[in-house]
Amino acid sequence: MTHEPDQLYQAVQATRPLLRHITAAVERGSLRAGVTVGQRAILEGLSLTPGATAPQLGAALQMKRQYVSRILQEVQRAGLIERRANPEHARSHRYWLTPKGEAIITAIRADEMEKLALFSEAFSPAELAAYHKVQLALNGFFANLAKEV
């Protein structure tokens, strides 16, 4: 018996408007004042792996190092991160959140967690786990598809 992928197809289609809505909703949050989703991703990344380099962040967040670098410059100018020289490489830098940056990403995270917690009450742990599992698998699947040829 073959699995009919209709549901999956439809769900994947919905990814586009979903992301738009996530972005819009999240940017509307008062806590986000002036922080774009790209910047937010960088702050989150630095929160998880303090002292990361730009290329490391790029790999973790699946973005090009040049783009990461540009965002790092923006948030540095905004005083949300600071960079220090990398003793192991004269041209390389490591990045850390400043207290201000730390406060902002923490507030954003708390706000979003709260909203998601509300949402998640409508679902069973099994459903949420399945969502997580399939989402990550899809990510890997399409990343591979995109790479071949």
Add this chain to the structure above:
Amino acid sequence: MTHEPDQLYQAVQATRPLLRHITAAVERGSLRAGVTVGQRAILEGLSLTPGATAPQLGAALQMKRQYVSRILQEVQRAGLIERRANPEHARSHRYWLTPKGEAIITAIRADEMEKLALFSEAFSPAELAAYHKVQLALNGFFANLAKEV
């Protein structure tokens, strides 16, 4: 007992790279020659509701009517759709896929279905159903969040 939304949070975060990979993978498909994801969405929409107007498509696809209109012009020039006057409104038009457009969206759909069918074998029907369910609910949830001020 509260649901810990950590998994959900992480999955939602993954939406951004996921969409990028989907787009890249799908545009790499030889069948897509010259068809952007936006155009593809319009073709899909017209396939589901033939004779739709631009504002109707916009509502269905959750895009602004102006943007839909621009894409409609593109695919019309490419000969994938045709428009006819709307007898009920002198300024309005209805849109239909041409045989060429029909062939293209059918081929795209078949190709993607095939790939997704392969992928979906790794999951139980319950997991796929849960993914679908949560994905659509998230869409509605964030669409609402984005709307309220």
Add this chain to the structure above:
DNA sequence: AAATGTTTGTCAACTGAGTTGACGAATCGT
């Protein structure tokens, strides 16, 4: 019939996300 509000198509300017290419300086491997 006239005034007012809404819908439609179209044009234009803009933002945001992200990629790609290039270049020089630094580092690594051999």
Add this chain to the structure above:
DNA sequence: ACGATTCGTCAACTCAGTTGACAAACATTT
């Protein structure tokens, strides 16, 4: 010492999508 790789930076570009404006057509109210 030499070639390949890595890192930072600048620049140009694409793509998706929004917003604003304007005029024509239509609907509604008075």
